[in-house]
Amino acid sequence: MAQRKSLKNDACPMARSLDIVGDQWSLLIIRDAFDGMKRFGEFQQSLGVAKNILADRLKNLVHEGVLDLAPASDGSLYQEYVLTAKGKGLFPVVVGLRHWGEAHLYAKGEPHSVLVERESGKPVPKIALRMRDGQALTPEDTFVKKLPAKKAAAH
Amino acid sequence: MAQRKSLKNDACPMARSLDIVGDQWSLLIIRDAFDGMKRFGEFQQSLGVAKNILADRLKNLVHEGVLDLAPASDGSLYQEYVLTAKGKGLFPVVVGLRHWGEAHLYAKGEPHSVLVERESGKPVPKIALRMRDGQALTPEDTFVKKLPAKKAAAH
DNA sequence: CCGTATCCATTCCGATACTG
DNA sequence: CAGTATCGGAATGGATACGG
Numbered sequence: 001m002a003q004r005k006s007l008k009n010d011a012c013p014m015a016r017s018l019d020i021v022g023d024q025w026s027l028l029i030i031r032d033a034f035d036g037m038k039r040f041g042e043f044q045q046s047l048g049v050a051k052n053i054l055a056d057r058l059k060n061l062v063h064e065g066v067l068d069l070a071p072a073s074d075g076s077l078y079q080e081y082v083l084t085a086k087g088k089g090l091f092p093v094v095v096g097l098r099h100w101g102e103a104h105l106y107a108k109g110e111p112h113s114v115l116v117e118r119e120s121g122k123p124v125p126k127i128a129l130r131m132r133d134g135q136a137l138t139p140e141d142t143f144v145k146k147l148p149a150k151k152a153a154a155h
Numbered sequence: 156m157a158q159r160k161s162l163k164n165d166a167c168p169m170a171r172s173l174d175i176v177g178d179q180w181s182l183l184i185i186r187d188a189f190d191g192m193k194r195f196g197e198f199q200q201s202l203g204v205a206k207n208i209l210a211d212r213l214k215n216l217v218h219e220g221v222l223d224l225a226p227a228s229d230g231s232l233y234q235e236y237v238l239t240a241k242g243k244g245l246f247p248v249v250v251g252l253r254h255w256g257e258a259h260l261y262a263k264g265e266p267h268s269v270l271v272e273r274e275s276g277k278p279v280p281k282i283a284l285r286m287r288d289g290q291a292l293t294p295e296d297t298f299v300k301k302l303p304a305k306k307a308a309a310h
Numbered sequence: 311c312c313g314t315a316t317c318c319a320t321t322c323c324g325a326t327a328c329t330g
Numbered sequence: 331c332a333g334t335a336t337c338g339g340a341a342t343g344g345a346t347a348c349g350g
Contacts, residue, residue: 005203005323012268013256014186014249020260021252022179024342031169034294040312050344055313065259078312083294086259091294092282093251094169097176100248101168104220104241105175113167113301117286124297125287127247131272132280139189139238139246142279146268179322195332205324210333233332 011147020064021090025049025057030087031094033067038080066090092127099126166302175219176245180204180212185242186249188222193235221245247282254281 007019021027025047032046044054058081061067066087069079098115106112115124129137162174176182180202187201199209213236216222221242224234253270261267270279284292 011266012186012253013260014253015183015256016260017252017256018179018182022177022182024173024177027173027177028170031167034297035299044312050342051313052315052345053343056342076311088294089255089259090251092284093248093255095284096245096248096251096282097172098167098169100244101170101172104244105168105171111166111302113299115297116300117292118296118298120287121300122287124292125285127251127282127284129247129250129282130280132275132277137272137279139243141273142189142270143273144190144268145271145276147266199332205326206333207325207335208323211322231331 012144020061020066021093023057025053026061026066027090027094027097029054029057029061030066030083030090033081033083033087034091034094038073038082039078040081043081061087095124096127167299175216175221176248178212180208181216181221182245182249182252184209184212184216185221185238185245188236188238188242189246189249193228193237194233195236198236216242250279251282 007015010016010019021030028047029043032043037043037046040054040058043049043058044051047054058067062069062081065084067081068084068087070082072078072080095115102112102114116122117124131137131141162170165171165174176185183202184198187198192198192201195209195213198204198213199206202209213222217224217236220239222236223239223242225237227233227235250270257267257269271277272279286292286296
């Protein structure tokens with residue numbers, strides 16, 4: 001009865017997203033996947049997470065269609081976890097979290113890893129939200145249009 | 156011993172970000188704050204979360220400088236929770252999660268709330284990641300430049 | 311090397327009752 | 331209305347041990 005409230009059927013897309021990646025590990029796994037990691041052991045070593053929960057999270061991400069299982073590219077008999085198109089769609093979220101952390105969570109001069117462009121080696125520019133007319137978009141420029149709330153939906 | 160691994164000192168900005176907002180509720184609270192909610196009861200009703208956890212999360216977000224306590228704008232004697240500049244910096248993350256959910260988590264024709272521009276009432280355009288030269292940026296165009304890993308840091 | 315299975319401590323979460 | 335206090339069940343997370 002005290003189980004986590006499922007947001008799978010929420011009327012808010014953000015809530016549904018968080019139902020899948022809204023935990024401590026999933027987005028870190030996805031980060032590492034963007035970083036080229038594919039093998040169980042790579043994730044395990046990178047994250048320092050217990051193997052049982054790593055297995056659990058990977059399974060869930062595969063189930064949700066964020067990761068896909070593919071035969072190993074090298075000779076080994078195991079499978080690899082690769083991002084699906086759906087998974088790659090999380091790239092802006094990953095980059096957004098990274099940029100926010102860079103901007104607000106480090107002391108001045110404190111070093112951290114950086115996402116850079118492959119060719120130039122220079123940092124990826126900050127995300128710029130734009131309106132339809134191309135102007136910068138601030139939170140105040142927007143609001144959420146909710147559902148008509150027919151019966152008892154979208155509480 | 157089985158306590159959540161703190162990522163506060165991680166060398167990856169994304170990890171630090173998740174240390175603050177990487178749970179089920181924080182980003183939903185922030186979403187509602189962007190949506191104009193300020194009062195304890197508003198969050199409580201919107202999220203349907205137990206009051207003790209809501210209080211805990213709000214306290215933590217205030218402590219982390221994402222929300223700020225301000226005297227009530229109306230006559231009431233209670234305080235209000237408002238986004239700080241740091242908190243508003245999460246807007247791209249919120250929008251990114253929303254867009255990802257819209258694109259991948261709904262059946263065709265299934266209704267959901269939409270983030271729209273205040274003036275036109277039209278949906279906010281999708282986030283476009285760009286390289287420094289203005290071209291579209293894909294995950295493959297990037298890599299993470301990690302720290303030199305001096306001693307035993309950035310494990 | 312890739313997981314699965316088990317044990318145990320801690321944390322999370324929901325429901326409820328309670329104070330001011 | 332805005333929280334705090336408490337309780338119990340569920341999930342999380344770490345540390346192994348074990349099998350393919």
